[in-house]
Amino acid sequence: MRRRHFLLASAGAASAATLVACSSDDGGSGEAPAAGAALVVDNAFDLKTADPARSFELTGALLNRQTYETALTFQGSDVSTPVPQIASFTISDDARVVTLKIEGEHKFADGSLVDADDIVFSYQRLQGIKGNPSFLLDGVEVRKVDAATVELVSADANPALPSILPNPSLGILNSELVKANGGTTDDSDGAETFLNGQSAGSAAYQIDTLDVTSQVTLKLNPAFVGTKPTYSRIVLENVPPATQKINVQSGTAQIATDLNAEEASGLAGGRTAVISQASAYMIFGWFNTDPRFGGPVSDPLFVQAVRHALDYAQLGELAGAGSVQPGGVVPSQFVGTLAQDPSNTYDVAAAKDLLGRSSYDGQEIQFLFSNDVAVSGVQLQILAQAIQSQLKAVGITIALAPKPSATSLDSFRSGEFQAGLAYWGPDFPDPSNYLAFTPGQNVGLRAGWTPQSAGAGEVVTLVDAAKAASGPEARGAAYEALQRQMNVSGPFVPIVQPAQNVVTAAGLEGVELNPIWTMDLAAVR
Amino acid sequence: MTLVSTTTRPRRRVPEALRSPLTVVGVVVAAGWLLVVVLGPLLQPADPLAQSPDRLAPLSAAHWFGTDSLGRDVLSRVIAGARISIPLSLLLVALSASVGSLLGAVAGLLGGVVDEVVMRLADLVLAFPTIILAMVVAAALGPSLTNAVIAMLVVTWPQYARVTRSLVLGARDREFVVAGRLLGIGWFTSLRRDVVPNVAGPVFALTTLDFGNAILLLSGLSFLGLGTVPPTPEWGLMVSDGVQNFTAWWVAAFPGLAICSIVLAFNFIGDALRDALDPRMQKAVGSRAL
Numbered sequence: 181m182r183r184r185h186f187l188l189a190s191a192g193a194a195s196a197a198t199l200v201a202c203s204s205d206d207g208g209s210g211e212a213p214a215a216g217a218a219l220v221v222d223n224a225f226d227l228k229t230a231d232p233a234r235s236f237e238l239t240g241a242l243l244n245r246q247t248y249e250t251a252l253t254f255q256g257s258d259v260s261t262p263v264p265q266i267a268s269f270t271i272s273d274d275a276r277v278v279t280l281k282i283e284g285e286h287k288f289a290d291g292s293l294v295d296a297d298d299i300v301f302s303y304q305r306l307q308g309i310k311g312n313p314s315f316l317l318d319g320v321e322v323r324k325v326d327a328a329t330v331e332l333v334s335a336d337a338n339p340a341l342p343s344i345l346p347n348p349s350l351g352i353l354n355s356e357l358v359k360a361n362g363g364t365t366d367d368s369d370g371a372e373t374f375l376n377g378q379s380a381g382s383a384a385y386q387i388d389t390l391d392v393t394s395q396v397t398l399k400l401n402p403a404f405v406g407t408k409p410t411y412s413r414i415v416l417e418n419v420p421p422a423t424q425k426i427n428v429q430s431g432t433a434q435i436a437t438d439l440n441a442e443e444a445s446g447l448a449g450g451r452t453a454v455i456s457q458a459s460a461y462m463i464f465g466w467f468n469t470d471p472r473f474g475g476p477v478s479d480p481l482f483v484q485a486v487r488h489a490l491d492y493a494q495l496g497e498l499a500g501a502g503s504v505q506p507g508g509v510v511p512s513q514f515v516g517t518l519a520q521d522p523s524n525t526y527d528v529a530a531a532k533d534l535l536g537r538s539s540y541d542g543q544e545i546q547f548l549f550s551n552d553v554a555v556s557g558v559q560l561q562i563l564a565q566a567i568q569s570q571l572k573a574v575g576i577t578i579a580l581a582p583k584p585s586a587t588s589l590d591s592f593r594s595g596e597f598q599a600g601l602a603y604w605g606p607d608f609p610d611p612s613n614y615l616a617f618t619p620g621q622n623v624g625l626r627a628g629w630t631p632q633s634a635g636a637g638e639v640v641t642l643v644d645a646a647k648a649a650s651g652p653e654a655r656g657a658a659y660e661a662l663q664r665q666m667n668v669s670g671p672f673v674p675i676v677q678p679a680q681n682v683v684t685a686a687g688l689e690g691v692e693l694n695p696i697w698t699m700d701l702a703a704v705r
Numbered sequence: 706m707t708l709v710s711t712t713t714r715p716r717r718r719v720p721e722a723l724r725s726p727l728t729v730v731g732v733v734v735a736a737g738w739l740l741v742v743v744l745g746p747l748l749q750p751a752d753p754l755a756q757s758p759d760r761l762a763p764l765s766a767a768h769w770f771g772t773d774s775l776g777r778d779v780l781s782r783v784i785a786g787a788r789i790s791i792p793l794s795l796l797l798v799a800l801s802a803s804v805g806s807l808l809g810a811v812a813g814l815l816g817g818v819v820d821e822v823v824m825r826l827a828d829l830v831l832a833f834p835t836i837i838l839a840m841v842v843a844a845a846l847g848p849s850l851t852n853a854v855i856a857m858l859v860v861t862w863p864q865y866a867r868v869t870r871s872l873v874l875g876a877r878d879r880e881f882v883v884a885g886r887l888l889g890i891g892w893f894t895s896l897r898r899d900v901v902p903n904v905a906g907p908v909f910a911l912t913t914l915d916f917g918n919a920i921l922l923l924s925g926l927s928f929l930g931l932g933t934v935p936p937t938p939e940w941g942l943m944v945s946d947g948v949q950n951f952t953a954w955w956v957a958a959f960p961g962l963a964i965c966s967i968v969l970a971f972n973f974i975g976d977a978l979r980d981a982l983d984p985r986m987q988k989a990v991g992s993r994a995l
Contacts, residue, residue: 422951440949440950442761442950442952442953443950443951443952446952494758497758497760498760498774498775551848551930551935552930554949557949559774559946559949561930561935562774562775562946562949564935565756565775565935565936566756566775569756569775569936580934580935580936581934582848582930582934582935583848583930584844584930584931587844
């Protein structure tokens with residue numbers, strides 16, 4: 181989980197999601213503002229900068245989505261298929277070359293047209309600054325072909341690239357304007373201050389005022405060539421969740437983005453509406469496969485017993501309405517997701533049988549988790565206690581080992597802890613991001629899983645097949661096969677994708693949650 | 706008349722202090738909690754660890770204090786929590802007072818290098834905010850009940866050492882102590898027989914006042930995830946669980962009220978005892994009376 185604190189938004193996405201929007205009788209006064217008025221959005225800020233090439237936070241993605249267009253985008257909440265925004269794209273058969281061709285006219289606020297130079301500058305600047313999102317274009321050479329065409333050439337096959345390009349960090353800037361204000365394509369770039377004062381994009385809105393700790397106001401981009409937004413002004417306020425609820429109930433805000441399932445449940449109906457969808461976060465259990473550290477949990481039979489001992493439905497209830505059980509490590513919104521898998525089903529008899537055949541003999545298992553972390557409102561501490569209780573029912577004794585996240589992550593990363601509960605948010609919406617969970621890779625090693633581990637050989641073969649697969653269907657099938665095998669011999673037990681909840685004033689339309697940028701405010705009406 | 710007045714007044718002061726309405730409230734509440742500690746298992750309507758599908762249920766006849774995120778009965782957990790927080794805090798205060806008082810008494814009686822070392826060590830600890838230092842120690846040792854007590858002991862002994870040392874310094878030059886030493890008794894015997902009885906009162910008053918602080922510190926560490934390990938029903942941990950669900954107010958409110966009531970009760974009692982037992986307070990009260 182590289183740069184976990186900057187990971188993609190916990191916003192929900194589409195396919196397996198539930199959408200609940202109803203009217204309430206709670207007597208609240210929240211209602212949609214008149215067209216042309218300001219739309220007030222309450223968000224718990226993690227904003228550091230409005231410079232897209234430096235921003236990789238949730239609030240930053242929400243903000244930059246409104247002020248910068250990207251070469252490619254996703255339609256609504258569907259992140260499985262990138263579609264054109266500024267440009268259309270083709271990808272070579274070997275998945276090494278992505279060619280972007282600018283489609284139609286796109287204008288910056290000063291009236292100038294977006295061209296290939298702007299795309300090349302924006303991408304090279306992102307790479308050269310070496311900021312948090314720079315890794316998105318690691319190993320990619322950006323070339324201008326002509327005034328409307330750009331080639332992105334990767335050293336190795338990079339089928340995920342089209343799914344990376346919609347990230348708001350890859351927003352297209354007005355290169356002339358940014359260069360005139362200190363912008364460069366190396367680490368001497370000095371345009372951040374300028375970009376925190378005004379935006380230089382071609383999207384529907386531009387920054388009016390910005391205070392990264394309290395409030396951002398957006399005004400219309402007068403040169404925007406797309407459909408004119410309903411609201412001429414956006415006010416993005418930094419508000420803690422408890423106050424968000426009060427604000428949206430009272431009508432002070434029209435959208436609240438950070439309420440958990442319990443808080444949001446009371447707001448479904450009447451003058452407020454609730455949209456609940458599965459987030460892209462995946463909470464999973466892990467068990468160390470290295471016998472030196474894992475002891476009895478390194479036995480694959482033990483992990484298989486755990487897979488059947490967990491009551492996923494009950495754990496899903498704890499995570500709130502809209503949460504889903506992922507079949508594998510790839511979330512439900514992405515290509516290659518596994519809808520369900522017989523290996524991960526609640527079956528107490530099977531769990532006891534597997535446990536009886538394993539080397540487990542009643543030992544106490546140390547179970548690590550961060551006790552100060554809530555993933556989309558779901559406290560890992562609560563989930564860990566429920567898991568402890570469920571495993572006890574089949575005869576597995578778990579000793580909870582809570583630690584603050586500052587130290588628990590170090591323990592997990594050391595690869596020397598016995599077992600635990602963790603979560604993962606994707607860096608980009610593509611299944612290749614989840615190869616980190618395979619033997620010898622980043623997350624795999626945290627559970628002591630190497631290519632030499634028992635049963636890892638078959639997984640390694642399937643990893644190679646997934647990397648070589650080309651096209652959505654072939655890639656999807658390859659990643660599904662990989663996850664099925666991981667569910668048999670792997671140390672990770674996918675437990676739940678918690679829900680993300682957004683509460684809006686009743687009558688607001690066009691609010692579609694997206695796991696990368698939360699929502700497109702220009703589409704709200 | 707003056708002699709009669711000064712010899713009888715101290716005997717009356719403890720009852721006078723205890724007759725204060727706040728003291729009576731404190732004693733009643735504290736006695737109530739001690740009763741809960743003793744009779745806890747008989748009073749719990751349910752297993753405090755038993756999870757149920759009835760999650761975050763509000764107050765009802767079945768669950769007087771409602772249920773928490775895992776469907777556990779909050780009343781049962783508050784009662785069970787009393788059997789953890791109160792005895793542990795008593796243990797901590799006892800340990801802290803014993804260690805601190807012993808070190809303070811030795812420092813005061815021996816003086817010199819021993820005094821310097823002990824007091825500078827105490828100054829070092831007192832230089833840090835209590836909760837911050839306790840957090841550092843608890844985080845370094847790892848979350849557990851034992852480690853929380855160790856962390857709290859590390860940060861609480863100096864105040865006893867300082868108070869005891871100052872009392873010993875006052876007592877060691879009194880005639881009967883000097884006389885004892887001149888008669889050849891050892892310093893430890895002098896400490897035990899002549900000094901301790903004369904400093905015990907104020908130290909005891911301090912322990913009563915400190916009990917509330919111990920409860921708060923233990924709860925604070927658990928609230929921050931550095932104390933008790935779940936699913937143990939400890940009050941601070943319960944408050945921590947509850948504040949994540951502000952719509953279900955009862956999850957945090959009842960353990961919070963439990964902490965509040967026991968802390969206030971012991972503060973009231975401690976105030977009264979301090980008034981009654983601290984020689985300086987006696988003097989002040991005596992002056993007013995005269």
